[in-house]
Amino acid sequence: MYSGVSVRALALATAGIFAAAGCGGSNGPVGQNPAPPDKQVLRVNVDTEPATLDPTQQSWAYEGAVGRNVFEALTRPKADLSDVEGAAASSWTVSGDGLTWTFKIRSGEKFSDGTPVTASDFVYGYKRLLDPTVAAAYEYNFEMIAGASGYARVDAKSASAVRSFLNGLGLSAPDPQTFVIKLDHPAPYFKWVTSLWVAVPLKKADVDAAGADFGAVTADSAAKIHGNGPFVISELVPKDHITLSPSKQYRTQAILQKVILYYISDANVEFAKFQNGELDMTRGVPNPDVPTVLNDPKLSKQLLRGPTLLNYWINFNTTRAPLNNGDLRLALAKSLDRESYIKNVRKGVGTSATYFIPNGERGYEQSDTQKYDCNQAKQLLAKAKTAGVTDTQLAGLHYMYPASSARKASSEFFQQQWKQCLGLNIIVDAVEGQTYANKLKTSVHDFWIAGVSGWQADYPDGQNWMDLFVTGSGNNYAVWSNKQYDQLVQKADNAAKQTDRDTAYSQAQKLLEQEAPVMFLFQDEKFLLIASKVRGYHRSAIDDDWIGDVATATTMYIAA
Amino acid sequence: MRRGALPFLAWIPRGRGTTLAVFIIRRLLWMIPVLFFVIVITFVLMHLAPGGPWDREGKQLTPQVINNLNIKYGLDKPLPQQFLTYIWGVVHFDFGDSLRSPGQHVSQRVLESWPYTFTLGAVTFLLLVPLGIGLGVVAALRQNSVADYAALGLATAAASTPNFVIGIFLIIFLALGMNRLTGGTFYLPTGGMPQPFNPFQVELIMPVITLGALPTAYIARLTRSSTLDTLRQDFVRTAWAKGLKARLVVMRHVLKNSLIPVVTALGPTFAFLVTGSFIVETLFSIPGIGRSFVTSISGRDYTMILGTTILFAVLIAVVNLIVDVLYVFIDPRVRLSD
Numbered sequence: 001m002y003s004g005v006s007v008r009a010l011a012l013a014t015a016g017i018f019a020a021a022g023c024g025g026s027n028g029p030v031g032q033n034p035a036p037p038d039k040q041v042l043r044v045n046v047d048t049e050p051a052t053l054d055p056t057q058q059s060w061a062y063e064g065a066v067g068r069n070v071f072e073a074l075t076r077p078k079a080d081l082s083d084v085e086g087a088a089a090s091s092w093t094v095s096g097d098g099l100t101w102t103f104k105i106r107s108g109e110k111f112s113d114g115t116p117v118t119a120s121d122f123v124y125g126y127k128r129l130l131d132p133t134v135a136a137a138y139e140y141n142f143e144m145i146a147g148a149s150g151y152a153r154v155d156a157k158s159a160s161a162v163r164s165f166l167n168g169l170g171l172s173a174p175d176p177q178t179f180v181i182k183l184d185h186p187a188p189y190f191k192w193v194t195s196l197w198v199a200v201p202l203k204k205a206d207v208d209a210a211g212a213d214f215g216a217v218t219a220d221s222a223a224k225i226h227g228n229g230p231f232v233i234s235e236l237v238p239k240d241h242i243t244l245s246p247s248k249q250y251r252t253q254a255i256l257q258k259v260i261l262y263y264i265s266d267a268n269v270e271f272a273k274f275q276n277g278e279l280d281m282t283r284g285v286p287n288p289d290v291p292t293v294l295n296d297p298k299l300s301k302q303l304l305r306g307p308t309l310l311n312y313w314i315n316f317n318t319t320r321a322p323l324n325n326g327d328l329r330l331a332l333a334k335s336l337d338r339e340s341y342i343k344n345v346r347k348g349v350g351t352s353a354t355y356f357i358p359n360g361e362r363g364y365e366q367s368d369t370q371k372y373d374c375n376q377a378k379q380l381l382a383k384a385k386t387a388g389v390t391d392t393q394l395a396g397l398h399y400m401y402p403a404s405s406a407r408k409a410s411s412e413f414f415q416q417q418w419k420q421c422l423g424l425n426i427i428v429d430a431v432e433g434q435t436y437a438n439k440l441k442t443s444v445h446d447f448w449i450a451g452v453s454g455w456q457a458d459y460p461d462g463q464n465w466m467d468l469f470v471t472g473s474g475n476n477y478a479v480w481s482n483k484q485y486d487q488l489v490q491k492a493d494n495a496a497k498q499t500d501r502d503t504a505y506s507q508a509q510k511l512l513e514q515e516a517p518v519m520f521l522f523q524d525e526k527f528l529l530i531a532s533k534v535r536g537y538h539r540s541a542i543d544d545d546w547i548g549d550v551a552t553a554t555t556m557y558i559a560a
Numbered sequence: 561m562r563r564g565a566l567p568f569l570a571w572i573p574r575g576r577g578t579t580l581a582v583f584i585i586r587r588l589l590w591m592i593p594v595l596f597f598v599i600v601i602t603f604v605l606m607h608l609a610p611g612g613p614w615d616r617e618g619k620q621l622t623p624q625v626i627n628n629l630n631i632k633y634g635l636d637k638p639l640p641q642q643f644l645t646y647i648w649g650v651v652h653f654d655f656g657d658s659l660r661s662p663g664q665h666v667s668q669r670v671l672e673s674w675p676y677t678f679t680l681g682a683v684t685f686l687l688l689v690p691l692g693i694g695l696g697v698v699a700a701l702r703q704n705s706v707a708d709y710a711a712l713g714l715a716t717a718a719a720s721t722p723n724f725v726i727g728i729f730l731i732i733f734l735a736l737g738m739n740r741l742t743g744g745t746f747y748l749p750t751g752g753m754p755q756p757f758n759p760f761q762v763e764l765i766m767p768v769i770t771l772g773a774l775p776t777a778y779i780a781r782l783t784r785s786s787t788l789d790t791l792r793q794d795f796v797r798t799a800w801a802k803g804l805k806a807r808l809v810v811m812r813h814v815l816k817n818s819l820i821p822v823v824t825a826l827g828p829t830f831a832f833l834v835t836g837s838f839i840v841e842t843l844f845s846i847p848g849i850g851r852s853f854v855t856s857i858s859g860r861d862y863t864m865i866l867g868t869t870i871l872f873a874v875l876i877a878v879v880n881l882i883v884d885v886l887y888v889f890i891d892p893r894v895r896l897s898d
Contacts, residue, residue, distance in 0.1 A: 051661040059619075135628035137621055152624035156631045216663035238672040239847030240752070266842050272731045272750045273845075276739055402617060434860055438611035441620065455619070474620035 032535065035560040040257040042534065042556060044281045044546045045264045045273075049239055053225055054215025055200050056129045059137040061544045064197045065261060068547055069244050070112075070227035071200035074103050074122070074179070075191060077549045081361065081460045081540055084191045088117065088201065088228060089179070098186030098496055099146075103179040103194075110249040111203055111226040119173030119180075121201035126181075127166045128207070129198055132156040138198045141458070144190060146170025146182040186494050188501065192459030195549060201228055230254050230554045239263070244553070255536075255557035271529075275299075280531040280558075281546050287406060290347040293529070302529050307360045307541045309460060310524040311353055314399075314414070314451035315440070315477040318517050322384070322393040323448060326515055331380035332449070333370040333519035335421035336414060342522060345413050353523040356465060356509050360541035363462040363505050369513040370520055374421040381422050394424055400439065400450045403430035410452065440477050452521060453477060459549070460542055462505040463493050469512055480517030535559045580888070584881065591877045598873045599650070599866060603643055606865055613659040613860045633659055635862075646866065655870070656863040660856070666867035670849065674871070675756035677841070677848035681833035683759045684772040688829075692776045693822065696783025697815065703788065712784070715777035727770040727843040734766060751844030767844040771837055775829045783822050790818040820891055827883035831876045 034040070046062040055067040074092070075084040086092075089103040109117040129136050130145070132154045143149050147168045154165045170182030183190065193199065203226050207214045210224060222233035222242075230250045235243035242261045246254040262279070264270045267286040273279040285293050285303075293299045316323045316332070323329060338352030354370040357363040401411045411428050418424045426449065431439065439446040440453075455475070458464050466489045467473060471481040485508050492504035513520070526544075530537060536557050540550035547553055612635075614626045621629070630636040634645060649656055655666040699711040718726075731750050738746040752763050790796060791814060799809045836850025849868060856864035887894040 052663065054662065057662055132624075132628045133632065135625050135632050137625055139625055140622045152622075152627075156628045210663070212657075213663040217661060218664065218668065221663075237847075238669075239852065262845065263847075264845055268728065269731075269751065269843055269845060272736060275736055276750050278749055433617060433858055434609070434611035434615055437615040437617045440617070441615060453617075474622055 033560050034255055034535075034557045035533070037257050039560075040255055040558050041260065042256050042258070042281070042553070042558065043260045043262065043279050045270050045279055045283055046261045046545060047263065047265055047283060049263045050217055050242075052215040053217055053222065053233070055227075056125065056134060056136045056138075056198050056202070057215060058198060061548075062263075065545050065547055066233070066242060066244075067197045067200070068229070068549075069231040069259070069553060070225065070229045070233060071197070072109075072227070072229045073195050073197065073199050075195040077192070077195055077460065077540070077542060079538065079540055079550050081542055081550075084195050087195070088122075089194075098188065099183045101181045101183070101190065101194075103181070105177045105179060106251075107177065108251065109228055111201075111228050112232045112247040112249050113203075113226045114249055115203070115226075116176075117201050117228045118176040119178050120176070121203060122179045123171045123173050124204050124207075125200050125202040126171050127169060128202060130169060131166060132162055136198065138196065141193050141196065142199070144183050144185060144187040144193075146184050149184060186496055187463075188496060188498070189459070189461040189463045189493070192461050192464075195459060230552070231259065234258070250554075252554055254554045256553055259553055274529050274531075280534050281537075282529045283545060285527055285529060287347055287349070290349055290527070299529065302532055304526070304528050304530050304537075304539075306526045306539060307358075308524050308526045308544065309358045309361055309457035309541050310454055310544070311356065311358045312452045312454040312521045312524065313518040314449060314521060315447075315453055315518050316449055316516070317445055317447055318478045318480045319445065320448060322389040322397075325384045325387060325389050327380045327387065328384040328389055329516040329519070330370070330514070331377045331384060331422060332418065333377075333516050334373050334380065335377035336417045336519065336521075337372045338522060339372070341410075341413055341417075345409055346522070349527050350522040350525050353520050354513070355520060356512055357462060357505070358457070358523050358541075361457060361460045361462075363465075363502065363509070365506060365509060367510070367513050369510070370516060377421055396448075397424065398427045398429050398448045400429045400431055400436065400447045401452070402433045402436040407452070414451075442472075442474055442476060442479055445477065445479050450477065453518070454524070456544060457542055462501065463489075466492065466505055466508055469517065476517075478517035480515065482511065482515060485511050485515075533559050580885065584885070587877075587881045587884070591874065594877060595870060595873055596647075598869060599647065600643075602866055602869045603646070606860070606862055607639060609860065611860055613862060615860070633657070646863075650870070655867040658856075658861055658864050660859050660861040660864070666863045669852065669864065670867050670871055673836075673847055673849040673852050676753050676846050677836035677850060678834050679753065679756050679759065680764065680767055680771060680840075680846060680848065681830070681836070683764055684768045684775075685830050685833050686759075687768065688772045688776040688779060689826065692779030693783045693819070695776075695780040696822075697787055697810075697818075699780070699784045700787035700791065700818075701810065708784075711780060715780045717777075718773040719777035719781075721773065723770050723773065723837065724839050724843065726773055727766065727840060730766045730769060731843070751846065753844075753846050763844075767840050767846060770843070771833065771840045775833065779822060779825065779829065782825055783818065786818040786821050787814060790814050793817070816890070820887070823883060823886055823890060827879045828876075831872075831879045835872050835875060 046065045048060070048062045050058065050063040050066050052058060052063065053066060055071045058064055058067045072088045074087060074089040076087040078085050086106065088106055088109055090106040092101060092103040094101050105117060105119055111117060126142070128134055130139055130142055130148050130151060132151065133156050139151060143151060147165070147170055150165060155161045172180045174180060206224060206226055210221065213221065215221070215225070217236065217238060219236050219238060222236040225233065230247055230252070231244040231254065232247045233242055234245035241263070244259040244261070245257060264273065267284060270279065270282050271286055271289055274282050293303055316329045318324055342348060342350055342352050355365060355367045357365070399411060399414060401407050408430065415426055415428050418426050438444055440450055455465065455468060468475045469480060470476065470486050470489055488504045488508035488511070492501045492508065495501045495504065526539070534556060536555040538551060538555060539548065542549050543551040614621055614629055634642060646656065658664045658666055658669055661669065695711045695715065699708040702708050735748045735750045738748065748765065749763055753761065754763065755761060796809065796813055799813045836848045836853065838850045838854040840846070841848040841851040852864070853868045856868065
């Protein structure tokens with residue numbers, strides 16, 4: 001899910017040591033003394049208004065906050081993130097060659113208007129996701145479906161070309177309860193892909209009735225969307241809020257009668273609203289207020305901290321001298337004291353990280369390769385200089401970051417660290433957000449050092465992380481290319497046995513840390529406030545916002 | 561201003577006999593070329609700015625998705641063609657779809673947020689005019705007195721404190737502080753605006769103060785200096801010499817004349833207030849147009865940028881027209897023709 005890398009994620013710092021990785025925060029047992037129904041109102045902040053209510057086009061956490069409540073995918077991750085469990089599907093089987101996945105739709109599964117959910121609604125939803133005229137951002141995650149790899153070559157302007165592409169996809173519904181997906185190649189992580197919030201059943205009648213306006217965030221369009229999830233949109237005031245109410249058709253009825261989603265993008269405002277009793281949950285705490293919260297007797301009791309699968313790093317442009325020198329990159333990586341960064345700049349929120357796959361997910365390995373060691377960094381710099389890196393080149397290094405006051409503090413800290421250890425004077429450039437995004441793109445890559453970038457797991461499988469740094473990946477801002485890494489990742493992505501996958505990912509990860517196209521910085525932590533009257537909230541490391549793959553509003557309630 | 565430049569406007573009568581109605585029609589027609597150039601300039605600047613609507617700092621869109629998005633919104637066509645298509649749409653009051661919000665029309669998005677911004681701006685304006693002018697007049701009449709220094713000091717303080725400081729200060733002390741102090745009996749929400757077009761909601765208190773501080777101070781200072789100028793005029797001395805009562809001198813002679821520059825300033829002030837403030841709207845969670853405009857610029861939502869700019873241009877043109885018409889009633893020396 002696109003998240004973490006927003007300016008906000010940095011501004012909203014979070015702290016600490018992950019004691020029990022993999023199992024997140026939780027506040028109170030379920031079912032104890034709930035308040036009467038008229039008091040069952042939960043007010044949360046999702047940061048930004050969703051751009052669309054069409055789940056197939058949603059790509060941000062604040063959009064998934066609606067989509068995940070209104071729709072339900074085939075599967076969902078188990079609370080301990082070890083595997084997926086059935087959601088809209090009651091069971092499934094995978095053929096011996098790993099290519100045919102057969103899902104049985106849960107009997108009694110219904111849309112909010114009472115019509116039963118059939119396999120063809122899933123076929124329709126999956127096809128919309130891969131429809132070039134829809135141009136859904138998460139299409140890429142589904143290109144292992146038979147025929148889908150031709151997506152890029154379809155002429156979106158030709159209706160017949162689009163139709164024949166969609167009809168040729170390996171999606172079928174032999175009977176109303178059976179949804180069959182055929183893949184082009186074995187992909188053991190596909191089970192996770194079927195749990196994504198974009199892969200849901202859609203009512204063709206809803207889409208046909210709205211046409212191009214399907215999913216528009218308007219007061220009247222909300223009632224025209226029927227999902228199979230636990231909630232329906234009961235009220236929508238554009239740009240102000242969305243109210244969700246339980247769907248009468250869902251198999252378990254939520255205790256909450258209203259969930260109001262507000263769009264507050266300023267962390268200080270959010271914090272003030274929580275203190276003033278206008279919000280029941282925050283997304284974080286403004287960095288300067290972290291000590292206040294920890295020391296306040298009332299606020300500290302309402303604090304919820306937990307690990308999150310979100311890692312941050314700094315990118316090196318590996319195609320530009322002198323950063324094409326691996327020793328120089330590693331020298332820069334090893335000359336930054338991350339512990340001091342977490343303590344002083346981030347006020348103790350997050351953990352320093354020199355690893356790629358985050359703590360709390362299968363494949364996490366502590367690594368010392370990029371660990372802070374100033375003496376080794378100096379030796380590496382000397383080695384780089386003997387290999388031809390000149391002082392003039394070093395004097396021309398710039399660090400680029402998207403302008404914001406929170407990021408300014410971080411950037412100046414990095415600058416000072418590099419100067420202190422290596423004696424390098426790296427010039428710091430603050431760049432307007434969209435310009436930064438453009439310069440970072442792999443097709444432009446006009447920078448030396450840029451940061452801070454991050455990645456939040458879409459699903460807890462190594463593939464979601466390791467594919468980032470494969471040659472040609474759009475998120476490989478370092479434009480790093482390593483044949484050995486590419487081969488290892490491809491092998492691991494497709495291998496049938498999990499142990500084979502683990503070994504190959506581990507090798508690839510070590511290579512990545514050693515080659516240092518990026519320097520790992522820290523793993524984020526969720527550091528949020530939740531009113532003491534709110535109970536039954538269980539979050540896992542994969543969840544970003546108040547609701548996620550595991551955390552669900554159906555278990556939450558307001559205590560009397 | 562030269563009026564003969566555009567031949568298609570030549571049929572409008574000119575000269576001393578121009579009536580108010582013709583003046584207004586002429587000015588309204590003039591808005592067409594003005595708007596055209598506003599669109600041209602915005603269109604060019606917007607496309608010159610680095611990055612595009614599909615660039616993002618986080619997870620990148622794949623090239624094939626970007627390609628399909630460009631086709632979906634017509635951004636694959638050459639720029640001149642995109643421009644002509646846009647102009648053709650505007651002529652038919654079709655401002656296109658927001659690039660960042662699939663399926664949503666720009667006109668709808670803009671009209672949704674406009675009532676909030678307008679309510680806040682109009683309430684602020686209605687309060688600041690009497691307050692600003694009152695403070696200015698009192699200060700001028702009691703020049704160098706305590707009242708003068710107090711009014712001037714207040715105005716200077718209000719003008720030099722950034723609005724985000726005022727806003728945060730109000731939230732912390734007025735909303736949070738009072739709530740805590742009174743144990744909840746004094747409860748002021750930190751923001752929001754439940755009903756647009758309703759000037760009587762407690763939610764408006766803090767944003768109105770925050771938004772109005774600077775313009776009130778500006779109007780107060782302007783009124784003060786203008787009133788001081790007028791007080792020194794010969795006709796005021798004559799009025800005093802005639803033995804007129806102070807109230808008559810001030811109301812009939814001083815105030816009427818000293819308000820002319822103030823009225824000139826009120827036009828842009830009103831336009832400034834009703835086009836929204838990003839900071840005030842963000843601080844007080846108001847779903848207004850100032851916030852949406854800044855967001856669409858930073859997100860390079862081309863159609864939203866153009867649509868909002870057109871609305872602002874029309875607003876400013878109309879406000880200026882109203883000010884020009886008001887002159888006629890305030891200053892008999894002003895004629896509507898050249």
